[in-house]
Amino acid sequence: xxxxxxITGASGGIGYELARLFAKNGNNLVLxxxxxxxxxxxxxxxxxxxxTETFVMAKDLSHYQVAQEIFDLCTLQKIQVDYLVxxxxxxxxxxxxESQWTRQEQMIxxxxxxxxxxxxxxxxxxxxxxxxxxxxxxxxxxxQPGPTMSVYYATKAYVLSFSEALSNELSDKGIxxxxxxxxxxxxxxxxxxxxxxxxxxxxxxxxxxxxVAAYGYKAMMHGKVVAIHGFRNAVMATSVRxxxxxxxxxxxxxxxxxx
Numbered sequence: 001x002x003x004x005x006x007i008t009g010a011s012g013g014i015g016y017e018l019a020r021l022f023a024k025n026g027n028n029l030v031l032x033x034x035x036x037x038x039x040x041x042x043x044x045x046x047x048x049x050x051x052t053e054t055f056v057m058a059k060d061l062s063h064y065q066v067a068q069e070i071f072d073l074c075t076l077q078k079i080q081v082d083y084l085v086x087x088x089x090x091x092x093x094x095x096x097x098e099s100q101w102t103r104q105e106q107m108i109x110x111x112x113x114x115x116x117x118x119x120x121x122x123x124x125x126x127x128x129x130x131x132x133x134x135x136x137x138x139x140x141x142x143x144q145p146g147p148t149m150s151v152y153y154a155t156k157a158y159v160l161s162f163s164e165a166l167s168n169e170l171s172d173k174g175i176x177x178x179x180x181x182x183x184x185x186x187x188x189x190x191x192x193x194x195x196x197x198x199x200x201x202x203x204x205x206x207x208x209x210x211x212v213a214a215y216g217y218k219a220m221m222h223g224k225v226v227a228i229h230g231f232r233n234a235v236m237a238t239s240v241r242x243x244x245x246x247x248x249x250x251x252x253x254x255x256x257x258x259x
Contacts, residue, residue, distance in 0.1 A: 002028050003028070003082035004028045004030060004079055004080060004081055004082055005018075005022040005027050005028075005029055005081070005085060006030040007019050007022070007029065007031055007032065008061055008087050008088035008114075009032070009088030009137075010031040011031075011033035011034070011035045011038035012033075012038065013209045014182070014185065014216070015033070015085070015087040016042065016209065017210045017213030018087065018216065018217060019031055019042060019046065020213075021214065022083065023046040023049070023050045023054075026050070027052070027082075027083070029046065029055070030054075030055045030057065030070075030079060030081065031043065031054060032057045032061065032070060032088070033061075034058060034059070034061075039057075055074075055077060055079060057070055057073060061110050062106035062114070063109065064110075064113040064114040064117055067117035067121060068117070068121065070118065070121075071118070080129075081122050081126075082126075082133070083133045083135075083220070084118065084119065084133075084134045084135070085134075085220075086118060086134070086135070086137065088115075089110055089111045089115075090107060090111075091107070091149055092151065095148065107151055107155060111155035111156065112158050119166070123170070123175070126170075126174075127173050130174040131175065133175065133176050133177075133221070134175065135216060136162070136163045136178070136180070137180045137182075138159040138160040138163065138180060138181045139153075139156040139181055139182060139183075140228065140233045141156045141157075142157045142159060142160035142181060143181075143236075144240045144248045144252055146256065147249060147256065148256045148257065160179045160181065160226070163178070163225070163226075164179065164225060164226065176223035176225075178216070178220045178224055178226075179225065179226050180219065180220075180229070181229065181233070181237065182216075182229040182233075183232075185212050186208050211229075215227065
């Protein structure tokens with residue numbers, strides 16, 4: 001019997017590539033994102049290539065109440081979610097005092113509240129069945145504060161901490177929780193965050209979404225708790241622990257300022 005993966009933010013970037021991987025490996029899919037057209041195109045492609053049964057939900061996950069709608073639709077369709085991938089998220093580049101509050105609120109709702117609510121709704125069934133895998137897409141941003149992207153970095157720190165704690169709670173219940181922590185990735189994220197001029201990404205050759213997705217999929221299937229993509233990213237994330245916090249803040253600010 002095929003298993004089913006629910007993937008948020010599946011219309012592009014890492015989520016899109018993860019959907020392709022899950023389908024290629026014989027799983028059915030529930031795909032969630034705002035764009036129905038993109039999701040339907042992907043569903044058609046995967047059905048032709050792999051015979052994947054795909055249930056599409058066009059939902060705006062920045063409204064966290066949508067999590068209940070997704071859960072209720074899965075229940076109504078008798079869809080058992082075996083793999084939950086909380087991938088949807090976005091960032092915002094610039095000074096907090098100059099930012100639009102609506103955008104910051106949407107970011108917190110999407111990156112934190114919806115992710116947590118979806119996990120709570122689906123994890124109960126996993127516990128009852130004694131099996132399941134969860135992947136929450138965090139970021140290397142999770143390991144330090146991020147001047148000029150203060151809220152985004154803070155939300156990803158939450159995702160990492162939440163995932164690690166949940167992994168411990170569920171370790172004896174047949175369920176794994178993985179926090180995928182990619183660095184800057186060629187995924188469209190930079191355009192949406194308006195950070196094309198940041199020294200962190202401008203002129204840099206970034207890993208592709210497909211590369212990050214392949215790493216994350218493998219880490220999830222092996223039950224790895226914290227999965228940092230890229231050797232350099234892993235070294236930097238680890239070194240933060242031994243660096244004075246004031247220096248860390250200055251380094252991140254320097255890296256993220258406009259080129």
